[in-house]
Amino acid sequence: MKRQIRALVAVVASALFLFPLYLVIANALKADEEIVNQPAKPPLPPTLAGLSAVVEGGEVTAGLRNSVLITGSTIALIMVVASMLAFALHVSNSRLGNALNAVILFGLILPTPVILIPVFRVLKFLSLQNSFPGLVLFLCAYYAPFAVLVYRGFLRSVPKDLIEAALMDGASYRFIYWAVVLPLLRPATASVLVITGVWVWNDFLNPLVLLGPLQGNTVTVGLYRSVGQFSINFGELFAYMLVASAPVLGFYLVLQRHFVRGLIAGATK
Amino acid sequence: MASVQLANVTKEYVSGTAAVSRLTLDVADGELVVLVGPSGCGKSTALRMIAGLESITEGDLFIGGERMNDVASHERDIAMVFQSYALYPHLTVGENMGFSLRVGRVPKRERAERVRAVARTLGLDELIDRKPRELSGGQRQRVAMGRAIIREPQVFLMDEPLSNLDAKLRSEMRAEISDLQARLGVTTIFVTHDQVEAMTMGHRVAVLREGELQQVAAPYELYRHPANLFVASFIGNPSMSILRFAVEAEHRRLAAGPARLDIPEPVLARRPGLLGTAEALVGLRPEHLRLAGDAESGNALDGVVRGVEALGSDTFVRVECAGSAESASDAAAGGESPTPGGPMVTVRAPGSASARPGQHCRVAVDLDEAHFFDPAGDPIR
Numbered sequence: 001m002k003r004q005i006r007a008l009v010a011v012v013a014s015a016l017f018l019f020p021l022y023l024v025i026a027n028a029l030k031a032d033e034e035i036v037n038q039p040a041k042p043p044l045p046p047t048l049a050g051l052s053a054v055v056e057g058g059e060v061t062a063g064l065r066n067s068v069l070i071t072g073s074t075i076a077l078i079m080v081v082a083s084m085l086a087f088a089l090h091v092s093n094s095r096l097g098n099a100l101n102a103v104i105l106f107g108l109i110l111p112t113p114v115i116l117i118p119v120f121r122v123l124k125f126l127s128l129q130n131s132f133p134g135l136v137l138f139l140c141a142y143y144a145p146f147a148v149l150v151y152r153g154f155l156r157s158v159p160k161d162l163i164e165a166a167l168m169d170g171a172s173y174r175f176i177y178w179a180v181v182l183p184l185l186r187p188a189t190a191s192v193l194v195i196t197g198v199w200v201w202n203d204f205l206n207p208l209v210l211l212g213p214l215q216g217n218t219v220t221v222g223l224y225r226s227v228g229q230f231s232i233n234f235g236e237l238f239a240y241m242l243v244a245s246a247p248v249l250g251f252y253l254v255l256q257r258h259f260v261r262g263l264i265a266g267a268t269k
Numbered sequence: 270m271a272s273v274q275l276a277n278v279t280k281e282y283v284s285g286t287a288a289v290s291r292l293t294l295d296v297a298d299g300e301l302v303v304l305v306g307p308s309g310c311g312k313s314t315a316l317r318m319i320a321g322l323e324s325i326t327e328g329d330l331f332i333g334g335e336r337m338n339d340v341a342s343h344e345r346d347i348a349m350v351f352q353s354y355a356l357y358p359h360l361t362v363g364e365n366m367g368f369s370l371r372v373g374r375v376p377k378r379e380r381a382e383r384v385r386a387v388a389r390t391l392g393l394d395e396l397i398d399r400k401p402r403e404l405s406g407g408q409r410q411r412v413a414m415g416r417a418i419i420r421e422p423q424v425f426l427m428d429e430p431l432s433n434l435d436a437k438l439r440s441e442m443r444a445e446i447s448d449l450q451a452r453l454g455v456t457t458i459f460v461t462h463d464q465v466e467a468m469t470m471g472h473r474v475a476v477l478r479e480g481e482l483q484q485v486a487a488p489y490e491l492y493r494h495p496a497n498l499f500v501a502s503f504i505g506n507p508s509m510s511i512l513r514f515a516v517e518a519e520h521r522r523l524a525a526g527p528a529r530l531d532i533p534e535p536v537l538a539r540r541p542g543l544l545g546t547a548e549a550l551v552g553l554r555p556e557h558l559r560l561a562g563d564a565e566s567g568n569a570l571d572g573v574v575r576g577v578e579a580l581g582s583d584t585f586v587r588v589e590c591a592g593s594a595e596s597a598s599d600a601a602a603g604g605e606s607p608t609p610g611g612p613m614v615t616v617r618a619p620g621s622a623s624a625r626p627g628q629h630c631r632v633a634v635d636l637d638e639a640h641f642f643d644p645a646g647d648p649i650r
């Protein structure tokens with residue numbers, strides 16, 4: 001009985017979460033008037049008109065390329081910087097480390113809109129305004145505190161003996177980071193990549209403001225701009241959304257299997 | 270290979286605990302010295318200072334004659350075996366053992382050869398491609414050993430490496446480590462809280478108590494001539510029984526409750542100080558006590574059997590002695606409250622002995638072999 005209730009709850013919860021996804025997929029394969037009249041109807045027979053129009057328009061492929069570029073370089077940078085910082089904070093117990101820790105925690109609670117104008121000024125001072133590197137650096141700085149937090153939490157489960165054993169084996173901290181710590185942090189890295197990856201991919205305000213209109217759009221900004229451009233062709237809008245979210249879904253599914261627990265098992269005793 | 274010298278080495282943690290106080294210890298080149306003592310006495314701390322994992326508050330550490338206080342761990346050329354083994358979980362057995370060679374940029378081919386050679390000596394050939402989590406406790410222990418010996422370091426440090434093994438495996442590994450150490454001739458410092466391990470493995474044994482060195486000596490020397498009451502009661506299994514007696518100088522005897530023991534002439538000759546004290550703590554090893562017949566004359570204590578531990582070859586009999594004298598064993602162990610009832614002694618009897626709890630008995634005492642301490646725990650000379 002209990003099991004059935006649990007199963008029922010699971011089904012209802014999944015349905016709630018999957019319904020929007022269904023709407024996007026179904027409507028991306030329907031014609032415009034069908035969408036307006038019967039939004040929940042399955043796409044029978046399906047049509048690829050919307051998808052091909054969007055892809056041929058070129059707008060979405062350019063947006064995808066930009067988004068992949070920005071998201072990819074941001075999360076790669078975050079991964080390296082945050083895990084190194086977390087490891088450094090983990091092994092040092094200096095006062096500087098504690099102060100740094102406080103600053104990082106403060107970074108977690110800053111809302112973007114508040115700092116967007118100063119950030120723009122800083123980027124302008126560095127001549128990085130309206131550029132991909134500028135946006136990537138800002139996003140990295142903005143999301144790194146979260147990643148540091150995740151890494152530090154995970155580092156706590158890495159036995160201290162392991163690091164000391166590596167020290168005794170003659171390794172420097174740099175070598176220990178690459179050869180011992182980073183491999184052990186794989187599950188944490190998977191979480192960091194997925195979570196910050198989704199945030200950066202879905203980010204709208206930062207690329208809109210920091211990138212400006214001349215450098216091209218990310219998919220989110222592109223979607224926003226296409227609303228007026230296509231004078232709301234729902235078929236194409238849904239097709240656009242499908243194309244824009246497909247990479248995130250794929251990314252998640254690929255990394256999901258790395259959320260393995262117990263990688264640490266067998267290290268000690 | 271190298272010698273290790275500690276000169277007045279002290280460790281005070283930030284919290285203020287003095288974990289090790291003014292430890293002075295010379296370990297000769299190729300020697301195996303065991304650090305032993307009860308839990309919390311500072312053994313690990315001492316070892317970690319030698320390893321460079323813990324800073325030295327005061328004093329000097331020399332390895333191979335060079336002062337090492339401020340040299341980083343990875344430059345001391347020391348290998349350490351951890352109690353937890355600390356194997357890298359993401360690497361195979363071979364990669365674990367070869368890690369230090371990889372750090373030292375030993376070419377891949379040579380690395381593989383040395384890993385194979387060490388694996389063969391330790392009987393790990395078959396397991397070279399396994400991950401640590403796929404090994405038994407004993408196998409992990411071997412890998413940890415392999416990781417230490419592959420580097421051919423100046424010094425081995427081992428922190429209770431056998432404490433996670435079962436009794437049988439532990440005694441096998443004791444012999445194996447002793448063997449290996451003798452064969453390689455590497456200076457080794459071995460930490461344990463198990464006095465059997467200390468006695469069987471150490472060329473010399475250093476006994477620590479609350480961060481202070483009590484005695485360093487060869488195992489038998491330690492057993493025969495403990496420097497103080499603490500060492501006397503810590504070394505030996507079952508441990509020495511310690512009884513508190515009043516010294517009746519005019520009768521040349523010891524008295525406690527109804528018991529009277531005559532002090533033999535040779536003992537007095539060796540320890541003239543004995544008659545000058547009012548009270549003495551007398552340490553008696555189980556093998557110097559005997560279950561005696563009622564008719565026997567000579568020094569003996571009357572008592573009641575309280576416990577029997579038959580090991581087959583020997584039977585150890587716990588006897589509660591009659592009388593008001595209190596057992597001093599507890600005082601030696603660190604001032605816990607004395608056990609209620611009379612003082613207890615442990616007697617070694619033949620395996621065939623038939624003693625039952627509750628039975629009355631007489632325990633013959635060989636005072637020639639006894640150890641005498643004053644109430645402060647120092648030996649009476």
Ligand SMILES: Nc1ncnc2c1ncn2[C@@H]1O[C@H](COP(=O)(O)OP(=O)(O)OP(=O)(O)O)[C@@H](O)[C@H]1O
Binds near residue numbers: 283288312315
């Ligand atoms: N990092 C630390 N900070 C403060 N005090 C410590 C620290 N590590 C150990 N101590 C204290 O120092 C003393 C010695 O500890 P140590 O670990 O050296 O004991 P040990 O002899 O190895 O004991 P065990 O047999 O239980 O391993 C203990 O009183 C312990 O509480």
Ligand SMILES: [Mg+2]
Binds near residue numbers: 312313314428
């Ligand atoms: Mg210890």
